[in-house]
Amino acid sequence: MAIRPAIVGVGQTYHRSKRPDVNIGELCTEAVRAALEDAKLPPEKIGAFVVGNMELFEGRYMQDMWQTDFVGAVGKPLIRVTTGGTTGGTLASVAFEHVASGMFDLVMAVGFEKQSEGDTRAGLKTVADPLWNRWQTTGAIGYFARVATFYIKETGAPEDAGSRVRLRLARHAARNPHAHLRMDLESVDQVMKFPYLIPPLRQSDMCPASEGACAIIVASEETARKLPRKPVWVDDWTSVHKEMVYVRGGRHSTADLEMAADRLFRRNGIREPMKDISVAEIYAPATWAELEWLEAYGFCEKGDAWKLEEKGQFHFDGPFPVNPSGGVVCTNPIGATGLIRVAECALQLRGDAGEHQITRKPTRGFSTAWGGSGWTVAHLLSADGL
Amino acid sequence: MEEREERLSQERIMEIRYRWSAGPYLGRFLAELRDKGKFYVVRCPGCERFLLPPRIVCSTCYTRIPEYPDGWIALSGRGILLDWQRVIYPQMDPETGEVRDEPFLHGTFRLDHDLLFVHYLGPADLDEGRLQEGMKVEMVMKPQEQREGKVTDIHYFRIVED
Incomplete structure (x- = not known):
C-alpha cells in the first residue's frame, strides 16, 4: 500500500423507521455535518466524495447527482457506489483506496437509506435472476430462515440461540443513542414470545427497516497526524464475491465470509482472531447469521458460537465484544449499514463510544458488510499507538 | 393554540415493463423443460463439475461450456x-x-x-x-x-x- 489511510472523523444521524422530517439530501447533510464536526474540519478541506445507497429502493436514477449539493461536493470529484447490502462497506473501501492511491488527502464517504420512500421488499426481490429463481425468492426473511434451519441442524444449537443474540444486542442498543430498535428486553423467554416469520426464524431475529445516514472522513497518514482527532488506522480491507447461482446448504454457503476474513488475517499476521482483535462490528441482518458468521470468519470453531453466546462472551463488557452498537438487527439503513460498522469500530478504537464503549483495551477492530447472498467486504482497523 | 407543522410528502406509482433475454444456455434449458419436460444440466469439460443452470462459462474454472447437446445431461x-x-x-x-x-x-x-x-x-x-x-x-x-x-x-x- 502506497499511502496509509486513517479515519479522522465519523458522523451518523439518529435512525428511525421513518424520517418524514427531512428529505434524502437533508438526511445526508445531517451525517456530513456530524462527521465534519467530529473531525473539526471545514467542508472545503474535503478533496473527494464517495456516496452510496441501494439501487431501486428510492426510485431515483443518478442519486449521486441529487446528493452533490447536500454533501458539499459541488465542483469536486464524486462517485456513487451501489453494491447492494455491502454498499456501506464498499463506500469505506473506495474512500480508503482514494487516499491509498496518493491522489487525495481528505476523502468523505456518505451512505444513506430512506426505505419508507420506496418498497424495500420489491427492491430486494429484484436481486434474483428473473429467468431462474426470482419467482421463489422470499426475501431476506426466507434466506435467514434457511440460515437458522441449517445452523440448528449442523451445530445442535437450541431453538433459543437466536433469542440470546437478540437479548445481547438489545442491551447494547439501549446504550447507543444512535440505535433504531431499542427493545426493552430482560429475558430469553420474553424474546421467545415473538411470533415466527418462517420457523425457526422469529420476528425478533430479523433486522428492522431503518432510515438514516452515516459519513466518515478518511485522511492520508501525513494529514491525519496533523488533525485534532486521534487517528484510527486502516490496516487492510478486501472484498469477496461468491458464485451467484448456488443453493444454501451447498458447500459454498459461507465461502465469501470465510475467504474475506482468512485473507485479512493471513496478510496481517492474525493467528488468534479473538485475542488479536478486540472488537467486531459485523454486518449480520439476522441473529442466527451472527452466530454462523462468527464461526465462518474463524473467530471460533464451527458449532461453538452459540455456546460462547450462552456464556456471555460477546457482550460489550465481555472478553470478545461483538456489535457493541447493537448491530444490524437493531439498526439497518441499508446503504449506510456497512459504513456504520466501520464508524462504530473507529469510535471503539478511539475510546469515544460512550455508554457502549467496550471495557477490553481497544487494539484492533474488524468490520464487515454483506449482501446479495454472496458478497462480503471486510476491513481491519487499529488504534493509534498500538 | 399550537399549530402542528405539516410534513408534506407525495405518492406516485410507477409501472415499468421489462423483457429479459434468456440466451442460448438458459434459453435451451427452459425450452427443453417446456417442450419435453426434461431437466438438463451441463458438465464442464474443464473441471468436470455439473452446472445448474447451464451457462456459457464454468464459474469455477472459466472454461467455455459447449452449447446443447454436447455434455448436456437430462436428470x-x-x-x-x-x-x-x-x-x-x-x-x-x-x-x-x-x-x-x-x-x-x-x-x-x-x-x-x-x-x-x-x-x-x-x-x-x-x-x-x-x-x-x-x-x-x-x-x-x-x-x-x-x-x-x-x-x-x-x-x-x-x-x-x-
Whole structure:
C-alpha cells in the first residue's frame, strides 16, 4: 500500500423507521455535518466524495447527482457506489483506496437509506435472476430462515440461540443513542414470545427497516497526524464475491465470509482472531447469521458460537465484544449499514463510544458488510499507538 | 393554540415493463423443460463439475461450456428432500407483486450428481407432520398447455413412497 489511510472523523444521524422530517439530501447533510464536526474540519478541506445507497429502493436514477449539493461536493470529484447490502462497506473501501492511491488527502464517504420512500421488499426481490429463481425468492426473511434451519441442524444449537443474540444486542442498543430498535428486553423467554416469520426464524431475529445516514472522513497518514482527532488506522480491507447461482446448504454457503476474513488475517499476521482483535462490528441482518458468521470468519470453531453466546462472551463488557452498537438487527439503513460498522469500530478504537464503549483495551477492530447472498467486504482497523 | 407543522410528502406509482433475454444456455434449458419436460444440466469439460443452470462459462474454472447437446445431461427428475420451509407470513409474489396469504412449502432437494435445487413441495405435502429429511421426491410438470418456458413449468416436487 502506497499511502496509509486513517479515519479522522465519523458522523451518523439518529435512525428511525421513518424520517418524514427531512428529505434524502437533508438526511445526508445531517451525517456530513456530524462527521465534519467530529473531525473539526471545514467542508472545503474535503478533496473527494464517495456516496452510496441501494439501487431501486428510492426510485431515483443518478442519486449521486441529487446528493452533490447536500454533501458539499459541488465542483469536486464524486462517485456513487451501489453494491447492494455491502454498499456501506464498499463506500469505506473506495474512500480508503482514494487516499491509498496518493491522489487525495481528505476523502468523505456518505451512505444513506430512506426505505419508507420506496418498497424495500420489491427492491430486494429484484436481486434474483428473473429467468431462474426470482419467482421463489422470499426475501431476506426466507434466506435467514434457511440460515437458522441449517445452523440448528449442523451445530445442535437450541431453538433459543437466536433469542440470546437478540437479548445481547438489545442491551447494547439501549446504550447507543444512535440505535433504531431499542427493545426493552430482560429475558430469553420474553424474546421467545415473538411470533415466527418462517420457523425457526422469529420476528425478533430479523433486522428492522431503518432510515438514516452515516459519513466518515478518511485522511492520508501525513494529514491525519496533523488533525485534532486521534487517528484510527486502516490496516487492510478486501472484498469477496461468491458464485451467484448456488443453493444454501451447498458447500459454498459461507465461502465469501470465510475467504474475506482468512485473507485479512493471513496478510496481517492474525493467528488468534479473538485475542488479536478486540472488537467486531459485523454486518449480520439476522441473529442466527451472527452466530454462523462468527464461526465462518474463524473467530471460533464451527458449532461453538452459540455456546460462547450462552456464556456471555460477546457482550460489550465481555472478553470478545461483538456489535457493541447493537448491530444490524437493531439498526439497518441499508446503504449506510456497512459504513456504520466501520464508524462504530473507529469510535471503539478511539475510546469515544460512550455508554457502549467496550471495557477490553481497544487494539484492533474488524468490520464487515454483506449482501446479495454472496458478497462480503471486510476491513481491519487499529488504534493509534498500538 | 399550537399549530402542528405539516410534513408534506407525495405518492406516485410507477409501472415499468421489462423483457429479459434468456440466451442460448438458459434459453435451451427452459425450452427443453417446456417442450419435453426434461431437466438438463451441463458438465464442464474443464473441471468436470455439473452446472445448474447451464451457462456459457464454468464459474469455477472459466472454461467455455459447449452449447446443447454436447455434455448436456437430462436428470431423472427424482431426488431426496433435504429440508423445507413453511412460508407462513404474507409474501409478495415476485412475479406479480400480489400478496400471497396462503401458506406454502419450499423444499430443498438433492438431485442427481448431488445438485441442489429449490422448488415448491406439492399441496398434498403441506401437512408438514409427515415430512422427513431424506424422503424421496419427484418432479411434477404442469400440463403441456400451461407451460410458458419458465422454471415454474415444474409445478412442484412431490414425496414418493418407497
